[in-house]
Amino acid sequence: MPEFLDDFLFTYQTLIYALGVNGLLALSMYVVLALGQLSLGQAAFMGLGAYVSALLTVKLGLPFPLVLLAAMLAPALAALCVGAPTLRLSGVYLALATIGLGEVQRIFFINSELTGGALGLSGIPTKGGLISIYGSLALALIAFAFVARSKIGRAMEAMREDELAAGALGVDLPAYKLGALVVSAMLAGLAGALNAHVSSFISPNDYGFDAAVTILSFALLGGIGSPFGPVLGAFILTLLPEVLRPLADYKTVVNGSIIVLAVIFMPRGLLAWRMGRAGAATGRPK
Amino acid sequence: MITRRFALAAASLAAMVYAGAAAAQTPVTIGAIEILTGPNNKYGVAIKNGFDLALEEVNKAGGVLGAPLAIAYEDSAGNKDQALNAARQLIGGKKVPLILGPTLSNEMFAVGPIAVERKIPIVGTSTTANGITAIGPYVFRTSLPESDVVPVTLRTAKEKLGVKKVAVMYGNDDAFTKSGYDVMKAAIEKLGLETVTTETFGGKDTDFSAQLTKIKSLNPDAIVVSALVEAGAGILLAKKALGIPDSVRVIGGNGLNSPQVPLVAREAADGTLVGSPWFIDKPDAANQKFVADYKAKYNMDPDQFAAQAYDTLFIVAQAIKDAGAPNAEKIRDALGKVKHNGVMGPFSFTPDRDPADTSGVVVIEMKGGKFQILK
Numbered sequence: 001m002p003e004f005l006d007d008f009l010f011t012y013q014t015l016i017y018a019l020g021v022n023g024l025l026a027l028s029m030y031v032v033l034a035l036g037q038l039s040l041g042q043a044a045f046m047g048l049g050a051y052v053s054a055l056l057t058v059k060l061g062l063p064f065p066l067v068l069l070a071a072m073l074a075p076a077l078a079a080l081c082v083g084a085p086t087l088r089l090s091g092v093y094l095a096l097a098t099i100g101l102g103e104v105q106r107i108f109f110i111n112s113e114l115t116g117g118a119l120g121l122s123g124i125p126t127k128g129g130l131i132s133i134y135g136s137l138a139l140a141l142i143a144f145a146f147v148a149r150s151k152i153g154r155a156m157e158a159m160r161e162d163e164l165a166a167g168a169l170g171v172d173l174p175a176y177k178l179g180a181l182v183v184s185a186m187l188a189g190l191a192g193a194l195n196a197h198v199s200s201f202i203s204p205n206d207y208g209f210d211a212a213v214t215i216l217s218f219a220l221l222g223g224i225g226s227p228f229g230p231v232l233g234a235f236i237l238t239l240l241p242e243v244l245r246p247l248a249d250y251k252t253v254v255n256g257s258i259i260v261l262a263v264i265f266m267p268r269g270l271l272a273w274r275m276g277r278a279g280a281a282t283g284r285p286k
Numbered sequence: 287m288i289t290r291r292f293a294l295a296a297a298s299l300a301a302m303v304y305a306g307a308a309a310a311q312t313p314v315t316i317g318a319i320e321i322l323t324g325p326n327n328k329y330g331v332a333i334k335n336g337f338d339l340a341l342e343e344v345n346k347a348g349g350v351l352g353a354p355l356a357i358a359y360e361d362s363a364g365n366k367d368q369a370l371n372a373a374r375q376l377i378g379g380k381k382v383p384l385i386l387g388p389t390l391s392n393e394m395f396a397v398g399p400i401a402v403e404r405k406i407p408i409v410g411t412s413t414t415a416n417g418i419t420a421i422g423p424y425v426f427r428t429s430l431p432e433s434d435v436v437p438v439t440l441r442t443a444k445e446k447l448g449v450k451k452v453a454v455m456y457g458n459d460d461a462f463t464k465s466g467y468d469v470m471k472a473a474i475e476k477l478g479l480e481t482v483t484t485e486t487f488g489g490k491d492t493d494f495s496a497q498l499t500k501i502k503s504l505n506p507d508a509i510v511v512s513a514l515v516e517a518g519a520g521i522l523l524a525k526k527a528l529g530i531p532d533s534v535r536v537i538g539g540n541g542l543n544s545p546q547v548p549l550v551a552r553e554a555a556d557g558t559l560v561g562s563p564w565f566i567d568k569p570d571a572a573n574q575k576f577v578a579d580y581k582a583k584y585n586m587d588p589d590q591f592a593a594q595a596y597d598t599l600f601i602v603a604q605a606i607k608d609a610g611a612p613n614a615e616k617i618r619d620a621l622g623k624v625k626h627n628g629v630m631g632p633f634s635f636t637p638d639r640d641p642a643d644t645s646g647v648v649v650i651e652m653k654g655g656k657f658q659i660l661k
Contacts, residue, residue: 010377011375011377011379014367014370110459118459120395122395122421123399199370200396201366201396201399203366245361245375252323252363
């Protein structure tokens with residue numbers, strides 16, 4: 001590899017990896033928002049995936065693909081357990097309940113000896129990389145693009161616009177909600193595992209309320225009309241602090257102003273464009 | 287012809303001389319990652335002030351290797367990922383041969399492995415948690431770890447104030463305050479003190495009345511606290527508000543050793559006891575000069591973070607001079623051998639890259655908004 005490219009990759013490695021991981025997190029938020037559910041448990045699922053994967057790698061030395069699988073299954077299982085009672089809630093109540101769950105998990109991590117308490121887990125070997133991160137992101141995006149164009153996508157949009165009407169039209173609301181939460185948990189867990197295996201150190205506070213709100217803002221800034229919006233939002237919000245680094249002290253001010261302006265002038269997100277539907281009438285005579 | 291050739295030769299000679307002069311003036315740039323924005327920036331700014339003050343003196347005395355020394359600062363905002371990005375910028379982009387910082391132990395746990403991977407020496411001036419230098423052979427620190435300071439504080443409290451029963455409070459969600467607690471617990475056991483209760487809080491908590499009400503009912507001789515400035519000042523205020531008598535001292539770790547504490551807690555801070563590797567009223571000439579220069583330049587009192595940074599920059603500059611070239615590997619080898627007599631007392635590194643000398647530790651108490659040596 002030429003030296004300048006090597007240096008470039010080294011300099012921006014954390015950023016390049018963070019873009020991919022945050023893209024996955026934005027998609028995990030998109031799945032639930034696309035149904036009109038406001039769940040803030042993504043950071044907790046990410047933390048669960050990160051800790052499970054890190055412990056499996058450090059303590060048991062399992063192969064990386066197996067670790068990733070476990071990092072997706074553990075949050076999925078957790079989502080199934082908490083999904084049944086919490087999905088009876090809606091709107092801000094669901095948001096509150098999921099914030100609570102995240103806090104419970106954070107405090108567990110802080111107090112548990114196994115997870116290293118507040119000191120976190122350090123010395124996690126680097127196993128993830130460009131291929132695993134961007135491969136996962138591409139696969140997830142393609143899968144969502146197909147789903148959004150299908151019958152399932154239409155049912156999801158119907159639920160987002162009017163849950164009652166969607167239910168009356170025969171959409172199986174509980175099944176869709178639980179399904180979305182499980183998929184969301186799996187994606188967040190995967191993102192957590194990938195992040196843990198490129199940053200070598202994780203601690204409980206990485207997955208707290210701040211992280212939950214950051215993930216939500218990815219999706220809101222990008223717009224939830226299509227799966228591409230949240231990923232774009234994640235890319236922008238991840239890049240901004242680094243691009244603005246030369247501004248030094250004014251960085252946070254400019255960063256905040258850009259977000260506020262975007263939200264005021266583009267309330268439906270930067271990418272308000274909606275996915276076309278497979279088999280939808282195009283206006284042309286048949 | 288001759289004149290033209292001569293002119294050409296003269297011009298190229300002039301160009302060479304000019305280039306040579308420019309090369310000599312190209313500063314030797316080292317990197318620094320500190321918290322310059324956000325809630326913990328008081329530490330980072332004090333450290334930056336300390337570096338800058340020492341940098342002026344180093345450059346006034348001729349710099350290093352015939353060129354001025356310069357510091358490229360990067361802000362971490364106390365955030366692990368930003369600290370990582372900053373380190374990668376400094377190593378991969380600016381190609382610095384050495385990094386100072388980062389500010390917090392948590393950040394060092396993230397950044398340290400990167401520096402080790404690229405074989406760049408990294409020198410923490412404020413990272414006091416356990417296990418910092420164990421990250422790898424390029425990680426140094428000039429700050430005395432809590433495990434060297436806290437036992438001295440507690441032993442002094444036992445001997446001079448007759449403390450026997452203590453209550454312990456610590457922030458359990460931060461690596462610094464948690465590892466401070468681990469050290470306190472070990473020291474308490476070693477000194478044979480009785481612990482009546484151990485209470486925890488979160489670093490962003492503002493209400494400590496539940497823990498302190500319980501502590502009040504148990505009547506300890508002192509409250510041992512591992513906290514950063516904000517939470518620590520909050521505890522002092524709540525302790526006063528709940529009417530816990532002033533004779534019950536708060537014994538703190540490094541986090542409470544800051545002139546910021548009385549600014550927030552005011553008279554509630556009186557009686558606070560901490561151990562410190564440095565103290566503003568240390569009478570030696572080097573320290574008096576440092577304090578006077580710092581006050582003149584920044585119009586405020588230096589704290590230990592500034593003092594540690596001030597000494598560290600001289601140590602690093604010496605290492606670069608000894609290395610003979612701005613080369614990471616040579617600087618690392620030279621760092622291990624540096625002996626420096628600074629404002630904190632005699633300094634050298636142990637083979638494990640920790641400070642070797644603990645003779646500078648003094649136990650100080652807060653009185654009327656100022657620390658003074660405990661009599």
